[in-house]
Amino acid sequence: MSHRDEIVQLDKAHIWHPYTEMGAYIRRTDPIVVARAQGAWLEDIDGHRYLDGNGSWWVASLGHGHPRLVRALKQQVDTLAHCSLGGMTHEPAARLAAELCAIAPQGTEARDRLTRVFFTDNGSTSIEVAVKMAVQFWQQQGAPQKKRFLALDGAFHGETLGATSLGGVELFRRPFASLVFDCIHVPVPDRYDLAFEALSTLVEKEADGLAAVVLEPIVQGAVGMRMVPPAYLAQMRALCTRHDVLLVADEVFTGYGRTGPMWACEHAGIVPDMLCLGKAFASFVPMGATLVTERIFSAFTGSRSRSLLYGHTFCGNPLGAALAREVLAIYREEHVLEQGEARAPTVARAFEELGKVDGVLRTRALGMVGAADLAVPLENERGYLSELGWKVSDEARKRGAYLRPLGSTVYVCPPLNIAMPDLEQLLAILHESVVAALASEGL
Numbered sequence: 001m002s003h004r005d006e007i008v009q010l011d012k013a014h015i016w017h018p019y020t021e022m023g024a025y026i027r028r029t030d031p032i033v034v035a036r037a038q039g040a041w042l043e044d045i046d047g048h049r050y051l052d053g054n055g056s057w058w059v060a061s062l063g064h065g066h067p068r069l070v071r072a073l074k075q076q077v078d079t080l081a082h083c084s085l086g087g088m089t090h091e092p093a094a095r096l097a098a099e100l101c102a103i104a105p106q107g108t109e110a111r112d113r114l115t116r117v118f119f120t121d122n123g124s125t126s127i128e129v130a131v132k133m134a135v136q137f138w139q140q141q142g143a144p145q146k147k148r149f150l151a152l153d154g155a156f157h158g159e160t161l162g163a164t165s166l167g168g169v170e171l172f173r174r175p176f177a178s179l180v181f182d183c184i185h186v187p188v189p190d191r192y193d194l195a196f197e198a199l200s201t202l203v204e205k206e207a208d209g210l211a212a213v214v215l216e217p218i219v220q221g222a223v224g225m226r227m228v229p230p231a232y233l234a235q236m237r238a239l240c241t242r243h244d245v246l247l248v249a250d251e252v253f254t255g256y257g258r259t260g261p262m263w264a265c266e267h268a269g270i271v272p273d274m275l276c277l278g279k280a281f282a283s284f285v286p287m288g289a290t291l292v293t294e295r296i297f298s299a300f301t302g303s304r305s306r307s308l309l310y311g312h313t314f315c316g317n318p319l320g321a322a323l324a325r326e327v328l329a330i331y332r333e334e335h336v337l338e339q340g341e342a343r344a345p346t347v348a349r350a351f352e353e354l355g356k357v358d359g360v361l362r363t364r365a366l367g368m369v370g371a372a373d374l375a376v377p378l379e380n381e382r383g384y385l386s387e388l389g390w391k392v393s394d395e396a397r398k399r400g401a402y403l404r405p406l407g408s409t410v411y412v413c414p415p416l417n418i419a420m421p422d423l424e425q426l427l428a429i430l431h432e433s434v435v436a437a438l439a440s441e442g443l
């Protein structure tokens with residue numbers, strides 16, 4: 001048995017893969033067995049190379065194996081690999097917290113400053129703590145009735161129960177309907193100005209019971225890279241301020257320049273009351289963070305009973321903190337946002353071209369993300385469970401790229417510093433793969 005076959009056999013005997021019907025996986029999937037990764041490339045155990053169009057679940061904004069990150073991790077391992085933040089602290093976490101506050105979206109008013117950081121261990125828990133903070137904040141402000149949340153249709157905020165409750169994709173919520181808390185979901189229409197009036201009326205009516213509005217600013221990732229106009233975000237901020245409802249920006253996906261500026265909130269010039277981070281934040285070490293304003297933080301001081309009784313074993317882990325600091329240093333010193341900005345027009349042009357292909361319904365691009373919705377003829381095959389995106393994925397694999405669809409939406413999410421020839425190759429593979437998949441369907 002080859003080395004590869006042995007790994008696949010062990011995998012199929014024991015691993016339960018995420019978001020996967022395991023019966024079909026075990027019968028039919030011939031997985032890429034990744035052995036190494038560098039820059040925009042994944043390399044399998046037999047030396048075949050694939051451009052990582054998915055950024056390994058939107059993490060690799062600096063590509064894989066950036067030498068500075070590898071060095072920073074090794075150095076940190078040699079000195080302090082783990083210690084808790086339970087009444088102790090350490091340099092990587094303390095310096096990281098200060099650096100994050102310095103670069104977070106800033107307003108002109110003191111109340112518009114994100115000054116405190118709560119560390120968590122992934123994107124979902126950065127949301128989970130935001131939910132708990134919001135509820136306890138209002139209790140300690142003497143407004144315990146403010147405990148409901150408002151989120152957008154199509155939202156995805158992670159997999160813990162609080163995050164699932166905020167999720168606006170019915171398919172993900174349905175199995176857990178008996179467990180999730182009540183959340184008002186509002187539509188995000190194409191003509192946001194038409195719906196905003198209705199939303200405004202709704203928030204006004206519900207404000208007395210609303211703890212927070214939670215949203216993915218500008219791009220809703222998991223629902224299919226759906227883009228929301230900046231004016232929608234700006235108006236939402238104004239609405240929350242007017243009715244004293246907290247605004248939580250989930251920048252787990254959109255942060256770190258994915259949509260152009262460091263924060264998607266900058267498209268609308270707004271400052272949220274809480275900013276949730278994950279994914280690219282600490283590159284290849286799982287880590288999350290929730291930044292909050294001084295107003296929120298100070299509601300938890302004064303007596304022991306007011307503390308936030310929440311924490312994770314690995315929150316502020318020194319390895320993650322050291323990596324997250326090095327990520328920020330690389331962004332500054334290697335002008336990563338500028339690199340993304342220089343490459344974004346190439347992504348936009350490629351998706352514009354893709355939009356001309358028969359069978360492609362619509363395309364969109366912003367910063368270093370581009371997406372195309374494919375026409376799926378049968379109503380019951382549309383949405384997340386559609387097979388068509390997987391056909392594109394299969395075609396891409398034959399041509400040397402790893403693409404992971406969101407149902408009938410295909411997208412790329414390459415490193416911001418990807419080499420131009422790699423980017424062009426990835427976009428060409430995507431185009432050819434879409435054409436081939438549509439042709440195989442007779443579309």
Ligand SMILES: Cc1ncc(COP(=O)(O)O)c(C=O)c1O
Pocket residue numbers: 122123124125127156157158159216221222250251252253254278279
């Ligand atoms: C916007 C957003 N929030 C939260 C999460 C959850 O992050 P994690 O998978 O690290 O828990 C995701 C994951 O895709 C996401 O896209």
